[in-house]
Amino acid sequence: MPAAASDVDDLVLHGPRVLGFASTGRIAAHYGLDPDDVEDHLLGHGARGWVGTASFDGTSGWFLTAEGRAEDERRMSAELERTGAREIAGAAYADFLPLNARFTRVCTDWQLRPTRADPLAANDHSDRRWDERVLRALGTLGRELTAATAALAGRLQRFDGYAPRYTSALARVDGGQWQYVAGPGIESCHTVWMQLHEDLLATLGIDRGSEG
Structure with a gap:
């Protein structure tokens, strides 16, 4: 049975939850949608009080309101x-949870080198040995992430891009672009991982604070 495709209106509302503060273009690119169509849906959601707009540091984007967050979780x-x-x-x-705990430690090891x-x-x-150990761990986590999400990606189409995007980021790291480990604002391993985490929480209606 092919993976189920989410309703476009649902995806557009879900986008700001997964991506955080996000532009129309970024939401459209994430789900492979037409930007004009996404904009129309966002305006409709805005009229219902589910999304709002804001500008920050020279950029503008959409965010979910409390009412929009509740509606998104209902739809998911x-x-x-x-x-x-x-x-x-x-x-x-x-x-995913035990992998997430390991991923957090690995990212910390990439950023800190205790003395x-x-x-x-x-x-x-x-x-070099410290960094190579971290990069090997990132690769192992990528393979385990693919296995952990395979069944879900096979059932819900919107989950089928996370593992390939993580693998693509890791390939950039292997090519010497180290910013793709945890760089913000780009499709880094950390960005992809955090988006998947938020997607799972929103889909299942789980409060992040309950994870401890």
């Missing part, structure tokens, strides 16, 4: 029921 829950994917999504989330004098010393990337 309905999609799980409609597609019979609730159990699969729950299993994917359960498999006896300073346990919070920044990683200056002069220790």
Whole structure:
């Protein structure tokens, strides 16, 4: 059975939840949608009080209101029921949690290189063995992420891009573009991972604070 495609109106509302503060173009690109169509849906959501607009540091974008967040979670829950994917999504989330704990530690190791004098010393990337260990861990996590999300990606089409995007970011890292480990504002390993995490939370209606 082919993976179920989400309703475009649902995806457009879901975009600011997954991406955070995001422009029309960024939401459209994330889901492979027409920007003009996305803009029309966003204006409709805005009229209902589900999304708002703001400008920050020279950029403008959309964000979910509290009412929009509740509506998004209602729609995601309905999609799980409609597609019979609730159990699969729950299993994917359960498999993701221990990977997430490891990913957090790996990102910390990429950013920090403790010394006896300073346990919070920044990683200056002069220790090649340290960095190689981190990069191997990122690769292992990528393979495990693919396995953990395969069933869900096979049921809900909107989840099928996370593992390939992570792999693509890791390939850039392997090519010497180290900013693709955890760089903000780009399709880095960290960006993709955080978006997947938020997507799982929103889809299952889980409060991030309950993770501890």
